Amino acid sequence: MEESKSYNVNFFKPSTPFLKENIRAIVIGLVIWGVVTYGFQILLRIMETPTPEAVYVEFQEIAPKLTDGSASPEEMAKAASFYLAMLGKSAALLQNEQLKVAFTSTAHNALAGAEQQMLLDLAGKAGSGEAMEAGFIHAALGIAENKAMMAVVPFALTAVTPDKLVMYDPATKPLMDKFFIHNQSVLTDSIVFGFPFHYFFTALVTLAIFVLICLWYCGVMDKMMKKHGMEQSFE
Amino acid sequence: MKRITFRALSVFIFLSAILLVAIPAFAASGAALEGGFKTIPAIILLATILLFIVVGFMNKAEGTEGYYAAGRSISRVGSGAAIASNWMSAASFLGMAGIMYGSGYHGLSYVVGWTGGYCLLLLLMASQIRRFGKYTATDFIGDRYYSSGLRVFTALIAIFISFCYCVGQFGGIGLMFKWIMGMNYSTSVIVGGTVVLGYVIISGMLGVTKNQIVQYIILITAFLIPAFILTFKFDYFWLIPELGYGRVVSDIVAGNATPFVTSLGHAVQTVPQPEYAMPWDPATGKTFFQWMATCFALMIGTAGLPHVIQKFYVVPKPSDARWSVTWGLFFICLLYWTAPLYAAFGRILSANPEVGKLASDAIVVYTAQLGNVNPVIVGFLAAGAVSAAFSTVSGLLVAGSSAFSNDIYYRVFNPEASGKSQILAARLATIAMAIGVMVVALLKLALVAQLVALAFSIAGCTIFPLFLMGIWWSRSNREGAWASIIVGAGFTAIALVYFICGKFGVALPGAAFVGYWLNPWYFAWIAAPLAIVANIVVSLATPDTPEEIRKHLAAEVHGVR
Numbered sequence: 001m002e003e004s005k006s007y008n009v010n011f012f013k014p015s016t017p018f019l020k021e022n023i024r025a026i027v028i029g030l031v032i033w034g035v036v037t038y039g040f041q042i043l044l045r046i047m048e049t050p051t052p053e054a055v056y057v058e059f060q061e062i063a064p065k066l067t068d069g070s071a072s073p074e075e076m077a078k079a080a081s082f083y084l085a086m087l088g089k090s091a092a093l094l095q096n097e098q099l100k101v102a103f104t105s106t107a108h109n110a111l112a113g114a115e116q117q118m119l120l121d122l123a124g125k126a127g128s129g130e131a132m133e134a135g136f137i138h139a140a141l142g143i144a145e146n147k148a149m150m151a152v153v154p155f156a157l158t159a160v161t162p163d164k165l166v167m168y169d170p171a172t173k174p175l176m177d178k179f180f181i182h183n184q185s186v187l188t189d190s191i192v193f194g195f196p197f198h199y200f201f202t203a204l205v206t207l208a209i210f211v212l213i214c215l216w217y218c219g220v221m222d223k224m225m226k227k228h229g230m231e232q233s234f235e
Numbered sequence: 236m237k238r239i240t241f242r243a244l245s246v247f248i249f250l251s252a253i254l255l256v257a258i259p260a261f262a263a264s265g266a267a268l269e270g271g272f273k274t275i276p277a278i279i280l281l282a283t284i285l286l287f288i289v290v291g292f293m294n295k296a297e298g299t300e301g302y303y304a305a306g307r308s309i310s311r312v313g314s315g316a317a318i319a320s321n322w323m324s325a326a327s328f329l330g331m332a333g334i335m336y337g338s339g340y341h342g343l344s345y346v347v348g349w350t351g352g353y354c355l356l357l358l359l360m361a362s363q364i365r366r367f368g369k370y371t372a373t374d375f376i377g378d379r380y381y382s383s384g385l386r387v388f389t390a391l392i393a394i395f396i397s398f399c400y401c402v403g404q405f406g407g408i409g410l411m412f413k414w415i416m417g418m419n420y421s422t423s424v425i426v427g428g429t430v431v432l433g434y435v436i437i438s439g440m441l442g443v444t445k446n447q448i449v450q451y452i453i454l455i456t457a458f459l460i461p462a463f464i465l466t467f468k469f470d471y472f473w474l475i476p477e478l479g480y481g482r483v484v485s486d487i488v489a490g491n492a493t494p495f496v497t498s499l500g501h502a503v504q505t506v507p508q509p510e511y512a513m514p515w516d517p518a519t520g521k522t523f524f525q526w527m528a529t530c531f532a533l534m535i536g537t538a539g540l541p542h543v544i545q546k547f548y549v550v551p552k553p554s555d556a557r558w559s560v561t562w563g564l565f566f567i568c569l570l571y572w573t574a575p576l577y578a579a580f581g582r583i584l585s586a587n588p589e590v591g592k593l594a595s596d597a598i599v600v601y602t603a604q605l606g607n608v609n610p611v612i613v614g615f616l617a618a619g620a621v622s623a624a625f626s627t628v629s630g631l632l633v634a635g636s637s638a639f640s641n642d643i644y645y646r647v648f649n650p651e652a653s654g655k656s657q658i659l660a661a662r663l664a665t666i667a668m669a670i671g672v673m674v675v676a677l678l679k680l681a682l683v684a685q686l687v688a689l690a691f692s693i694a695g696c697t698i699f700p701l702f703l704m705g706i707w708w709s710r711s712n713r714e715g716a717w718a719s720i721i722v723g724a725g726f727t728a729i730a731l732v733y734f735i736c737g738k739f740g741v742a743l744p745g746a747a748f749v750g751y752w753l754n755p756w757y758f759a760w761i762a763a764p765l766a767i768v769a770n771i772v773v774s775l776a777t778p779d780t781p782e783e784i785r786k787h788l789a790a791e792v793h794g795v796r
Binding site: 006007008009010011015016018019022026029030033037038041044045048053055084085088089090091094145146147148149151152154155177178179181182183184188191192193194195196198199200202203204206207208210211213214215217218221222225228230231 | 354485506790
């Protein structure tokens with residue numbers, strides 16, 4: 001009975017000095033591994049605050065005026081470029097008709113006189129694949145330097161008649177919250193080698209630490225095996 | 236030594252041949268992303284596959300004896316490269332960048348999960364498995380738990396895992412053949428699948444031992460060269476592209492302007508997209524829980540995949556098993572450090588809405604094209620992706636069919652089977668499996684990385700718990716092992732049934748709940764711990780493991796004297 005007991009193996013009750021040392025090394029390795037992988041993500045989670053993008057904060061101030069019609073042309077232009085930035089975020093958003101109507105409407109109201117009709121004419125051709133001369137829109141929205149925003153304009157316009165203009169549809173608010181509020185903290189806002197720090201840590205440092213854990217463990221084990229005379233049958 | 240020279244020589248000839256082809260093509264530029272038959276990539280693809288067969292055949296002719304004779308350090312580095320090339324599949328080559336391209340930071344859970352698993356493997360299992368001294372994962376489980384029923388059941392699960400793994404690979408092969416040959420996806424899957432099957436059968440008949448070191452060198456070269464070119468062209472820090480692409484990430488977050496244009500003439504700039512880099516951003520539809528669960532499931536899956544574990548039986552010594560994991564992980568990391576670069580460049584280069592929707596799983600190749608990388612290099616990259624999938628698929632098909640012929644056909648159906656009929660059974664199983672995989676791949680159920688993640692989740696909640704408990708707790712017995720694997724298989728069944736019903740529009744009760752908490756890509760996060768609990772509870776309620784097995788475990792594996 002005594003004899004058979006000594007053959008029990010239990011990670012939490014190591015029976016020999018070798019196993020004790022081996023398991024200590026394993027636990028150290030596992031703890032570092034766990035902290036680096038999951039600990040850091042948990043830290044990110046604890047520290048984060050939902051942070052709206054600056055353009056969204058600005059838009060939310062303008063939004064009530066869009067509904068009651070008191071927005072100035074400058075505010076209309078700001079709202080229009082906000083819609084543009086939103087539509088440009090993904091191909092799926094570019095299919096969202098409400099947002100496209102809102103962009104076309106606010107851009108329309110940011111313009112004056114004949115340019116309003118020019119915009120509606122352009123919008124009427126949207127999707128036809130015809131080349132669009134949209135320089136006046138770029139100028140009015142103040143995006144003439146921003147190539148990424150300008151590229152979205154032809155895809156953001158949609159055919160609307162002047163009586164169907166809608167500057168802001170409250171139904172789109174959940175979508176805005178989804179795309180403009182991000183989980184940020186000092187960890188995501190610091191820059192290392194051009195990376196946001198958390199991205200750098202997860203994508204590069206974590207993997208490097210994995211390799212280091214392995215190197216360390218191999219070294220420790222080789223020494224331990226010699227010390228305890230293990231694995232000699234393989235030499 | 237002779238072998239090393241030969242390897243170096245063949246790789247050198249191959250690379251210089253590519254450069255020769257490249258010279259006349261330097262004038263060409265990739266204007267269109269899709270369409271048409273691409274001659275140069277097709278030639279490179281053919282050359283790469285031929286190279287693998289030829290090098291493998293030469294090695295076979297020289298015999299496997301003395302494989303490790305070139306010295307200890309070579310053998311460790313060499314088997315590390317073998318682990319890495321065995322590991323790197325279409326999921327690493329194409330899928331990871333694809334999932335990051337679509338889901339941003341969430342994709343990093345795949346990068347971390349598919350590397351961190353090696354730490355678990357090394358710390359908890361590698362040298363112990365080697366010291367236990369069996370040849371395959373099913374052998375280990377059959378012997379440790381003294382049950383041939385369990386051995387057969389594990390073999391079935393191992394075959395199923397190989398199957399799921401292959402489906403993802405065939406998806407990748409289909410996409411690349413589509414790109415190279417300009418055919419539609421379904422035709423490409425069928426053509427690509429047939430070529431793979433031919434490759435497996437030819438190498439099987441010639442007795443080709445794959446030279447995985449050459450394979451690794453080709454794959455990693457194909458993957459790294461465009462990364463240097465992209466960072467150089469767009470004036471990021473190109474000496475270490477893995478650090479240099481950091482500014483691309485920031486440029487995406489802030490929408491910064493650059494003075495460069497893509498091959499389609501668009502500005503290299505996007506509207507501000509913090510959702511690309513910020514953790515579990517609502518815009519990606521992925522949560523903190525999903526990040527953690529995916530990462531964990533992939534890690535334990537890595538440590539439970541039969542074809543990964545099997546690598547440790549072929550090294551001469553337990554310490555080689557440990558060092559080869561370390562080298563293997565390093566070689567794998569070279570690719571994994573770089574994969575997010577393609578996603579980031581892909582995002583900024585395809586920002587213009589005129590580019591339209593690109594297939595995420597081919598984003599690596601599209602990115603190189605949009606970055607105006609020489610078509611030959613892009614072709615080399617695509618060929619690398621295909622050969623990554625090829626080597627993995629052929630390994631998996633061989634493993635799956637030999638599990639069938641040894642563990643199931645020979646042991647269950649026909650114990651008197653001759654060697655000849657066993658080989659026939661293995662061949663037929665290979666063909667049947669390849670056709671089955673092709674059919675499922677045609678359904679295009681999910682992204683490549685996701686389909687492969689499914690294989691990891693299954694391995695993580697069925698095979699991993701058996702190895703973990705089998706090595707570290709002698710009290711864990713046959714009954715406990717059955718309980719454990721039944722729990723694991725049960726969860727797999729639930730996750731799969733809900734997933735498949737969801738795909739075909741059948742509403743099951745609680746579909747939303749199961750779809751979120753027991754998603755097929757990561758259900759192992761809870762299934763594995765429950766399988767371990769089941770193992771403990773049932774083991775404690777039933778008789779102890781026979782002394783003979785405990786003695787083997789304690790003395791041979793853990794050095795108790």
